[in-house]
Every structure is written in C-alpha cells, then in structure tokens.
Amino acid sequence: MNVDQKHLNQLLRTLHYPVSKGDLIELFRQNGLEAGLISELEAILPDKDFNSANEVLDLIPTWEES
Numbered sequence: 749m750n751v752d753q754k755h756l757n758q759l760l761r762t763l764h765y766p767v768s769k770g771d772l773i774e775l776f777r778q779n780g781l782e783a784g785l786i787s788e789l790e791a792i793l794p795d796k797d798f799n800s801a802n803e804v805l806d807l808i809p810t811w812e813e814s
Contacts (some may be wrong), residue, residue, distance in 0.1 A: 756808075769797075
C-alpha cells in the first residue's frame with residue numbers, strides 16, 4: 749500500500765472521536781484519496797468505532813514512501 753502518511757495523519761487529526769469506519773472511509777473519499785487505496789483501507793480497518801487517530805494508524809501496515 750502506498751500512502752502519503754503525512755496527508756492521512758492530517759486528515760485523521762481533524763476528526764472528533766469516536767468515529768466509525770464508515771465515517772473514516774467517507775473522509776478519505778471527500779479528501780481525494782485514490783479509489784484503490786480506499787478499497788485497501790476498507791479491507792484493513794475493522795468495522796468498529798475508533799477512539800483516536802493513533803488507533804487507526806496502528807492498523808495500517810508499514811508505510812511506503814512515495
């Protein structure tokens with residue numbers, strides 16, 4: 749997965765937690781993340797409420813630099 753870590757981190761820090769997986773996916777779509785990347789994130793993230801940006805980031809595999 750090739751993710752711009754800084755961009756994703758900034759997006760996640762704008763939210764008021766807790767937030768659902770659906771809300772996260774919608775945030776990603778509204779902010780122009782690529783459809784393929786969104787599909788990968790949908791597959792990785794469990795269907796639950798998240799209590800912090802770090803909780804989300806901990807579930808995403810090691811970043812690849814773009």
